[in-house]
Amino acid sequence: MSSNTSDSSSxxxxxxxxxxxxxxxxxxxxxxHADGCVTVRTGKVDLGQGxxxxxxxxxxxxxxxxxxxxxxxxxxxxxxxxxGMTAGSMSVQDSGSALRQACAEAREIYLNLAALQRGLTPxxxxxxxxxxxxxxxxxxxIIGRYGALADDALLDIEASGIAKPKSAAEHTLTGQAVPRxxxxxxxxxxxxxxxxxxxxGQLYGRVAHPPSPRAVLLEVALDGINALxxxxxxxxxxxxxxxxxxxxxxxxxxxKKLAAAARWDEPATLPDMHAVSxxxxxxxxxxTLAGEKKSDTPGPSLAISDASRAAAGAQSFKASYARPFLAxxxxxxxxxLARCEADAxxxxxxxEVWTHSxxxxxxxxxxxxxxxxxxxxxxxxHVPGAGCYGHNGADDxxxxxxxxxxxxxxxxxxxxxxxxxxxxxxxxxxxxxVDLQAVVDADGRISDWQHDVWSNGHSMRPGRSSTxxxxxxxxxxxxxxxxxxxxxxxxxxxxxxxxxxxSYDFAQWRTHSHRALAMPLRTSSLRSLGAHCNVFAVExxxxxxxxxxxxxxxxxxxxxxxxxxxxxxxxxAAAMADWPNRxxxxxxxxxxxxxxxxxxxxxxxxxxxxxxxxxxxEVRVEQLWIAADVGLVVxxxxxxxxxxxxxxxxxxxxxxxxxxxxxxxxTSRSWADYPILRFSEVPKVDVQLVSRPGxxxxxAGEATHGPVAAAxxxxxxxxxxxxxxxxxxxxxxxxxxxxxxxx
Amino acid sequence: MALRTVNxxxxxxxxxxxxxxNTPLVYVLREELGLKGTRLGCGQSQCGACHxxxxxxxxxxxxxxxxxxxxxxxVTIEGLGKPDALHALQQAFIEEQAAQCGYCxxxxxxxxxxxxxxxxxxxxxxxxxxxxxxxxxCGAHNRMVRAVLKAATVGxxx
Numbered sequence: 001m002s003s004n005t006s007d008s009s010s011x012x013x014x015x016x017x018x019x020x021x022x023x024x025x026x027x028x029x030x031x032x033h034a035d036g037c038v039t040v041r042t043g044k045v046d047l048g049q050g051x052x053x054x055x056x057x058x059x060x061x062x063x064x065x066x067x068x069x070x071x072x073x074x075x076x077x078x079x080x081x082x083x084g085m086t087a088g089s090m091s092v093q094d095s096g097s098a099l100r101q102a103c104a105e106a107r108e109i110y111l112n113l114a115a116l117q118r119g120l121t122p123x124x125x126x127x128x129x130x131x132x133x134x135x136x137x138x139x140x141x142i143i144g145r146y147g148a149l150a151d152d153a154l155l156d157i158e159a160s161g162i163a164k165p166k167s168a169a170e171h172t173l174t175g176q177a178v179p180r181x182x183x184x185x186x187x188x189x190x191x192x193x194x195x196x197x198x199x200x201g202q203l204y205g206r207v208a209h210p211p212s213p214r215a216v217l218l219e220v221a222l223d224g225i226n227a228l229x230x231x232x233x234x235x236x237x238x239x240x241x242x243x244x245x246x247x248x249x250x251x252x253x254x255x256k257k258l259a260a261a262a263r264w265d266e267p268a269t270l271p272d273m274h275a276v277s278x279x280x281x282x283x284x285x286x287x288t289l290a291g292e293k294k295s296d297t298p299g300p301s302l303a304i305s306d307a308s309r310a311a312a313g314a315q316s317f318k319a320s321y322a323r324p325f326l327a328x329x330x331x332x333x334x335x336x337l338a339r340c341e342a343d344a345x346x347x348x349x350x351x352e353v354w355t356h357s358x359x360x361x362x363x364x365x366x367x368x369x370x371x372x373x374x375x376x377x378x379x380x381x382h383v384p385g386a387g388c389y390g391h392n393g394a395d396d397x398x399x400x401x402x403x404x405x406x407x408x409x410x411x412x413x414x415x416x417x418x419x420x421x422x423x424x425x426x427x428x429x430x431x432x433x434v435d436l437q438a439v440v441d442a443d444g445r446i447s448d449w450q451h452d453v454w455s456n457g458h459s460m461r462p463g464r465s466s467t468x469x470x471x472x473x474x475x476x477x478x479x480x481x482x483x484x485x486x487x488x489x490x491x492x493x494x495x496x497x498x499x500x501x502x503s504y505d506f507a508q509w510r511t512h513s514h515r516a517l518a519m520p521l522r523t524s525s526l527r528s529l530g531a532h533c534n535v536f537a538v539e540x541x542x543x544x545x546x547x548x549x550x551x552x553x554x555x556x557x558x559x560x561x562x563x564x565x566x567x568x569x570x571x572x573a574a575a576m577a578d579w580p581n582r583x584x585x586x587x588x589x590x591x592x593x594x595x596x597x598x599x600x601x602x603x604x605x606x607x608x609x610x611x612x613x614x615x616x617x618e619v620r621v622e623q624l625w626i627a628a629d630v631g632l633v634v635x636x637x638x639x640x641x642x643x644x645x646x647x648x649x650x651x652x653x654x655x656x657x658x659x660x661x662x663x664x665x666x667t668s669r670s671w672a673d674y675p676i677l678r679f680s681e682v683p684k685v686d687v688q689l690v691s692r693p694g695x696x697x698x699x700a701g702e703a704t705h706g707p708v709a710a711a712x713x714x715x716x717x718x719x720x721x722x723x724x725x726x727x728x729x730x731x732x733x734x735x736x737x738x739x740x741x742x743x
Numbered sequence: 744m745a746l747r748t749v750n751x752x753x754x755x756x757x758x759x760x761x762x763x764x765n766t767p768l769v770y771v772l773r774e775e776l777g778l779k780g781t782r783l784g785c786g787q788s789q790c791g792a793c794h795x796x797x798x799x800x801x802x803x804x805x806x807x808x809x810x811x812x813x814x815x816x817x818v819t820i821e822g823l824g825k826p827d828a829l830h831a832l833q834q835a836f837i838e839e840q841a842a843q844c845g846y847c848x849x850x851x852x853x854x855x856x857x858x859x860x861x862x863x864x865x866x867x868x869x870x871x872x873x874x875x876x877x878x879x880x881c882g883a884h885n886r887m888v889r890a891v892l893k894a895a896t897v898g899x900x901x
Contacts, residue, residue: 048844048881179840186845187833187852189780189820196779249770252786331784331792331880332846387844387881419785637840641883645843648882671789671878679874682884 014161018097023081026155029102036147043083048387062103064130076381085359089699105163114144168693177637194383199412205404206255207242220262238477268663277433280454285514290497292510299447313442321537324658326429332386334393336401342409355398356385362463391524393426396471424666429526430456434537449509457485458495460524499531504560528705535706539596569608572627577610592719596710605703611711618731629690642700650708652677754822769804780820791877794850801857820849835894843881
């Protein structure tokens with residue numbers, strides 16, 4: 001059927017778009033059914049962001065079938081493409097582009113078959129079009145349908161790369177604000193979450209996690225727990241202890257008794273919460289040059305003496321910024337189901353897991369290592385959980401569930417974490433410290449720039465090493481060594497150094513990343529990774545420089561930005577907020593306005609933000625104006641929802657959030673200790689999308705986190721004349737900054 | 744921990760359960776009655792995910808013992824509307840696409856319905872105040888507020 005696959009053994013395989021490159025069989029992606037419906041499979045998972053609807057929209061567009069005929073299948077390791085993680089705002093790029101090509105090819109295959117059956121000439125074939133799944137000739141005759149020809153064997157071939165997806169001009173569904181397919185179920189309270197699953201014979205589990213990061217279980221009397229009403233059994237493996245009960249409530253009650261019965265040795269291994277930046281700078285680090293630009297005609301640089309710079313009419317600048325550890329703080333607790341099958345001798349032979357993990361294909365090998373089973377004997381299926389913003393407790397909970405289910409072969413066990421677990425045991429977003437230095441030449445242009453970022457690694461995801469990173473793995477009687485988080489290579493978006501490379505045209509610059517090798521608190525990927533603090537630092541620093549130079553912050557940015565798309569979003573956000581006239585009217589006491597910009601990952605979405613704040617005893621963000629360019633927009637309302645949601649989440653991070661701990665324990669274990677933004681505190685958010693239908697989609701989920709953070713800090717500086725260089729910009733921090741202010 | 748028969752009126756239906764009377768209502772709804780739309784978020788009455796209406800007042804069901812619900816009218820998310828007869832609030836939430844993950848939405852809809860029950864034409868500030876006990880991590884707040892105000896204009900009643 002396809003000449004370039006049959007004799008391709010000696011050729012280099014054609015490069016295919018997105019995840020089709022590594023999942024090349026069309027049958028991995030879609031299947032037609034006699035009723036005209038189409039099953040669409042993706043390796044990307046719905047984390048609350050609504051990606052299933054967008055991918056369904058893309059498939060319906062390329063196939064020319066009604067959106068209602070698309071059945072999105074949840075990702076599983078049993079069937080469908082392996083697309084690794086759902087992370088980094090890559091789903092439309094990875095899965096969307098793959099589906100677009102796979103569907104275009106499937107459409108060609110079906111049209112060719114229909115034409116062959118009807119004996120059409122090549123020109124008649126070329127004139128065929130598809131309308132709602134029906135093949136229509138130039139004479140408006142229906143000559144076939146997908147449903148009538150449905151045959152799985154037709155798609156059991158590799159993609160050829162020959163079929164051409166529709167051009168932007170041919171799109172009818174792309175760019176439409178299609179309502180989310182899962183929205184009715186959500187507002188009706190349907191049982192779609194993993195927490196709602198009930199399998200035949202299901203039992204319920206809880207784990208009494210160690211009360212501090214390095215706690216070791218000394219003793220626990222399990223007899224009393226086993227005798228509690230509804231308790232089926234208890235499990236102990238080293239410092240891992242859990243209980244299995246007949247009902248969820250009985251499990252929750254038994255957990256309280258189990259936790260009270262356990263005695264732990266708790267070494268004090270945590271740093272001073274109020275000196276985390278100093279801690280990061282004082283640790284052994286793995287330092288790398290993340291990037292640099294050298295100039296043949298260097299202007300005044302950081303390398304020359306102060307006197308030489310002064311003689312050249314240049315000024316130098318230096319400042320440090322920081323953020324604390326941040327919690328994922330999902331509204332729903334982590335949850336998982338597991339069922340183990342054992343042979344006659346009691347050996348586990350097969351494991352099934354249901355999880356809200358971001359990466360089912362990454363979770364599986366780590367579970368295999370913990371269990372000592374071949375990965376092929378473990379099936380992992382995705383079921384939606386509450387909103388996920390990175391590597392949270394989902395994978396750890398899946399491991400907990402399996403360790404419990406091992407004790408009751410044949411019975412599924414649903415394991416649920418508590419709120420305390422969620423806020424204290426799940427990986428955190430890493431604390432960061434950023435040191436910036438710059439030189440501005442006599443013309444007011446930045447002639448040299450240096451960025452140093454100090455942080456734990458931002459990635460400790462499962463499935464990437466020969467040692468499992470799942471929380472319980474280090475607790476077992478035969479423990480696995482604790483791993484230290486790494487940073488992914490910059491080509492994959494980087495970690496701590498994400499957006500530590502300038503988006504601006506500086507004559508020369510260099511960026512160093514210093515990854516701490518001690519990890520007192522587990523850190524891993526939290527939405528936008530290092531970009532949040534790096535952009536906060538860079539965009540605050542630019543404002544500090546502009547102020548000292550007496551230049552408007554917008555003008556100062558545009559002076560260093562030649563990228564037209566960057567300039568367009570900055571100008572758009574400024575226009576939305578009437579930036580030039582922001583100080584024209586007399587301002588209320590405490591009112592301030594700030595601006596910031598970044599291109600996410602330096603390769604992704606462009607985003608500029610203007611923030612209006614009111615700052616007295618505490619900071620209140622009143623309004624955000626956001627302009628974003630995410631390339632081709634498949635679903636504008638989906639993009640807006642991501643941009644708005646990301647912005648509001650960032651306001652919460654910036655104003656309120658910091659993981660609290662003493663020298664032994666994480667002490668922020670409830671919403672009372674880890675407050676997040678409430679309805680009455682949420683700002684008005686205006687979003688303008690700069691549409692680029694001819695450009696590829698760039699992802700929207702993380703574009704705002706850096707610019708919103710910096711725009712708020714810049715607005716506070718505008719309001720109070722106080723430069724807040726450390727997040728959160730809380731009432732306490734404001735007071736301390738005011739007391740330390742020399743004026 | 745004696746079991747006893749507790750009479751309940753849930754979403755207009757009279758029913759009874761055999762349970763220990765201090766069991767938090769959320770577990771009875773989810774486990775005994777299969778009403779999974781009420782979500783458990785924190786179990787400490789701090790997040791709002793599990794709210795239900797008790798005689799028209801929105802309360803956290805994780806902190807409501809079963810005995811306190813006896814002989815009172817309990818309304819859960821399942822009692823607001825059905826797929827073919829959506830509550831005006833549910834309709835407005837769909838129109839405004841007022842959610843991302845949706846875990847917090849059941850409790851928020853219940854509190855919004857309770858608000859409209861006693862204050863059919865609330866101001867935006869009143870809506871925000873009524874929803875302030877509810878946490879949303881995805882940042883869908885403004886869409887939800889818009890949806891509640893929209894439902895109020897079409898005369899939503901509980």
